[in-house]
Amino acid sequence: MNYDDLITLGIAFGLGLLVGMQRETVDNKMAGVRTFTLISILGVVSGFLAREYDNPFIIPMFGIAITTLMVVSNVIKLKKLDEPGVGQTTEVAALLIFAIGAYLVMGNQIIGVITGGVLAILLYVKEHLHGFVDSLKKKDFAAIMTFAGISLVILPILPNETFGPLDVLNPKNIWLMVTLIVGISLLGYFIYKWMGKKAGMVSNGILGGIISSTATSVSYAKKSKDGKSGGKLAAFVIFLAVTVSLIRVMIEIGVVIPNKLPQMILPFIVLFIFMAALSAFIFYRINKDPAMDKMPEPKNPAQFKSALIFGVLYGVILLMVAFAKEEFGDKGLYIVSIIGGLANKDAITLSLSHLIERGVAVSMGWRLIMTAVLSNLFFKILIAAVLGTRQLVKWLGLAIVLSILAGLLLIWLWPQGWHL
Secondary structure (H helix, E strand, O other), rough: OOOOHHHHHHHHHHHHHHHHHHHHHHHHHOHHHHHHHHHHHHHHHHHHHHHOOOOOOHHHHHHHHHHHHHHHHHHHHHHHHHOOOOOOHHHHHHHHHHHHHHHHHOHHHHHHHHHHHHHHHHHOOOOHHHHHHOOOHHHHHHHHHHHHHHHHHHHOOOOOEEOHHHHEHHHHHHHHHHHHHHHHHHHHHHHHHHHHOOOHHHHHHHHHHHHHHHHHHHHHHHHHHOOOOOOHHHHHHHHHHHHHHHHHHHHHHHHHOHHHHHHHHHHHHHHHHHHHHHHHHHHHHHHHHHHHOOOOOOOOOOOOHHHHHHHHHHHHHHHHHHHHHHHHHHHHHHHHHHHHHHHHHHHHHOOOOOOOOOOOHHHHHHHHHEEEEEEEHHHHHHHHHHHHHHHHHHHHHHHHHHHHHHHHHHHHHOOOOOOO
């Protein structure tokens, strides 16, 4: 007995049951829990037959038979019901669950299970999806189309080879980093759409770190002039945003060099925990002010112009890093890290990650990225000093100086063998 086939049959039974139960809950007249389970099992059986008799036509013939049955069923429904539904969701779901059943036999079972699970979830969240689409504004659709264009249209056609001086500028690689930044910004914006208007100070800081810690710093530095406690409140939101932005740094490292992430991430986790503790301390030292509760809505969800500027900076920093490495060695890279951190933390992080991928020692690489992070923290103090109040500079400056000192100690004292 082939127990693998029994397992496949059991998976198909479970997926059909899951999708059928969802269709049953919406009082669907076309197919319910029994029908979807039978269709899923039929898909598996057709796969078994096609495999056993080495006949590729068996599966499509069963698919055509199911389609014919659904057409006949719809014709009967049109004649018997006064106001029959015109949606095709159930019919498409039935064909898909049949195809999934067959694919469980002929293809990759993991992909089949994931597809069946996604199908069930999509059917279940129908009302939520409709509500979400209805809530989208014109700029939201523009942002989604922008991301689709740069990721699905432009990215695949760019050449994947290096050009220019020092042979480090790869158009596909640079555009991939632009796509990553636009994707993160878009994700942060839609999290804002979901919870931003109800968000308090903590949520504002978290959203600010996801969307843009620099934009949050500028916005709340200006708001620090509102009321007597505005400086302390703004300091908390800004500092929490820069704390959360460390997660962005770790994600960016993981995207570029996932195989080296375990060797690099631990110092950043320690710094994140230290800064999160400082954020909690600031939170409990201030009083909540309702006037500060509203998160300013990003004007451009995809932040495409900012991402293009980022792409240019990223290319420039790639050249700077390669030049410094060639002319000045390791000391030159630390200078580039400091300058790059002031300009754009994401760009320097991704540039240095690619440098590590090309052979720079991991122990030095994470220290260079940490240096850039600390430089960017110092830049937030400059923003507060120029745009904010003395109270903001006092509270934010103290927290950031302590964080910079902690980061410098990590760079100096971190043992060579400590990693995940």
